[in-house]
Amino acid sequence: MSQPELKKSKTSVTKTITLLPGDHVGTEIVNEAVKVLKAIEANTPHQDIKFDFKNHLIGGAAIDATGSPLPDDSLTAAKSSDAVLLGAVGGPKWGTGSVRPEQGLLKIRKELNLYANLRPCNFTSDSLLELSPLKSEIVRGTDFTVVRELVGGIYFGEREEQEDSEDKESAWDT
Numbered sequence: 001m002s003q004p005e006l007k008k009s010k011t012s013v014t015k016t017i018t019l020l021p022g023d024h025v026g027t028e029i030v031n032e033a034v035k036v037l038k039a040i041e042a043n044t045p046h047q048d049i050k051f052d053f054k055n056h057l058i059g060g061a062a063i064d065a066t067g068s069p070l071p072d073d074s075l076t077a078a079k080s081s082d083a084v085l086l087g088a089v090g091g092p093k094w095g096t097g098s099v100r101p102e103q104g105l106l107k108i109r110k111e112l113n114l115y116a117n118l119r120p121c122n123f124t125s126d127s128l129l130e131l132s133p134l135k136s137e138i139v140r141g142t143d144f145t146v147v148r149e150l151v152g153g154i155y156f157g158e159r160e161e162q163e164d165s166e167d168k169e170s171a172w173d174t
């Protein structure tokens with residue numbers, strides 16, 4: 001005797017995603033990433049995945065709106081979400097004053113302990129080779145990944161400048 005087929009109900013999951021578009025190209029990048037996530041939402045046959053997007057400020061946009069490159073509510077949202085999508089920060093408008101867009105980036109890296117920075121370097125299409133400042137015959141086939149540590153070592157490590165040292169001769173960086 002055949003068993004009646006059990007109708008599986010889709011499980012439902014909601015993930016909160018903090019969006020920190022930042023400035024300039026950052027906003028474009030995050031918009032495109034959101035499109036990808038929405039396509040995933042619409043195409044999950046076995047699980048009902050929903051993304052709850054929360055928009056917050058970082059970088060120059062945050063300085064303009066609040067005076068701070070990483071306002072507290074942006075950091076709180078990032079800490080309490082399942083994932084963070086950060087675009088890019090900075091631009092000529094914010095210059096080199098004492099409050100700068102990249103301070104927001106450095107702070108969020110430190111606060112969330114975002115130590116692993118993976119930067120793939122390749123050409124997704126040969127049509128991009130001519131856009132490189134290096135000759136295309138030199139860069140064709142480039143394919144490597146830079147692995148960078150972002151919260152310790154020389155990036156955030158303790159340092160002592162020569163002028164501050166007791167003997168005025170030594171300096172160190174960790």
Ligand SMILES: CC(C)[C@H](C(=O)O)[C@@H](O)C(=O)O
Nearest residue numbers: 089090101102103105106150
């Ligand atoms: C803005 C700057 C502090 C930052 C860095 O050097 O870490 C950026 O250049 C990067 O590579 O993500």
